[in-house]
Amino acid sequence: MSGTPVIDLKAEGPKAHAARLAADHSASEATEILRTAVEEFGDSLALVSSFGAESAVLLHIASRVAPDLPVIFLETGKHFAQTLNYRRKLAAKLGLTNVQDIRPAADEVAAEDPDGDLWRRDTDACCTLRKVRPLDTALSGYGAWVTGRKQFHGGARVSLPAFEHTGSHYKVNPLVRWNPDDISAYFEANDLPPHPLVAQGFPSIGCWPCTHPVGEGEDARSGRWRGQAKTECGIHGRA
């Protein structure tokens, strides 16, 4: 990936810097937002992808802007086989050259989830073990990351800006204003392969124990941790 290796925090501080970028790009196309992020953050930028139902759009845009952008995939050990297969095929099709599978620490899994069923008892602890801590470690070498979050997902995402700074990182959300029709149109226009579970009623796809099909008229993410108050895995609330 080309670009400068350091973030210039400017005299304004990171939160004001992110707010200014968000204001400057309040009506920008996703490609322009991502290109700006590459210019601003250089080698301190990574993209985090679940290789889920909508992921191909952002990954395709990244493949056009910076195909060597580090792409972090949290390999929790609980993904559907279809997701792992999709991750391999999509990365190859798009020519992404720096996809990294990030796994939970083996000693922590042995200590905290030796039978692999922590998700049955405590989904927050399971997400912390399998997603939050591995991502913290993976992102320790970066100052900014790109997400695929969109306002239409609802919940805490309805007021997302294109650029933000939370905890110790900038976050860039190029697709923040996209809606389901935009996503469908982009898949079609660019001949992108769908995740195989979409056709089976999964508009949002995470780990198999915590992902269920969604009925007509339900929110796209309502099948995630169904029956629980939990709506996020915790990686977006991290410090």
Ligand code: SF4
């Ligand atoms: S989504 Fe479910 S299985 Fe995956 S890490 Fe979180 S609790 Fe565990």
